[in-house]
């Protein structure tokens with residue numbers, strides 16, 4: 001089984017103190033920094049872009065896990081690679097040439113991820129699975145933090161796990177993840193858990209370690 005990774009989403013961070021919010025989650029036991037990029041076009045919200053990510057990148061050696069909710073994505077892949085992304089995930093729905101996007105990410109020397117919206121079947125990525133380093137199952141409709149986990153996502157996670165088989169591919173779940181559902185999400189096959197509001201709510205760094213530990217403990221049963 002693949003190592004469990006906890007990936008707090010800085011979408012729920014206090015942007016006025018973004019640097020401290022990044023270092024706080026890493027010193028509190030998080031594995032990845034999940035970076036939610038939204039364009040107000042592919043999703044109905046705008047977050048931030050590569051320059052903002054670049055400004056906090058030097059603060060930690062942790063993996064920057066960049067989730068691009070933008071269309072088109074291809075013109076911006078090099079920007080995010082240069083800004084210090086380690087994993088770049090594009091949405092399967094974001095453009096007509098997913099294979100090209102995944103190849104472009106690997107060509108930049110980064111790990112290539114593909115995300116599936118709640119209504120998108122796992123079969124959408126069947127023919128590009130060997131071009132992926134990470135599959136991201138969205139368990140809410142992308143665009144906002146703080147939404148509730150869609151229960152049907154558990155079936156999707158199982159199907160994605162079956163498609164991945166024993167390939168060297170991470171299975172990430174994003175949206176509504178909490179200590180209460182982490183166990184069943186991991187049991188369904190996920191090994192990377194994104195959590196925004198469950199970690200950052202209240203933006204009090206003194207709470208982050210216990211919240212990350214609660215998710216990790218729940219996930220590892």
Ligand code: DX5
Pocket residue numbers: 009011012034036067140141142143144145146147174175176177194195196197198
């Ligand atoms: C949703 C984003 C998520 C979101 C998660 O569009 O991709 O990463 O920030 O937030 P929570 O954990 O609050 O659902």
Ligand code: ZN
Pocket residue numbers: 009034035036067174194
């Ligand atoms: Zn995300």
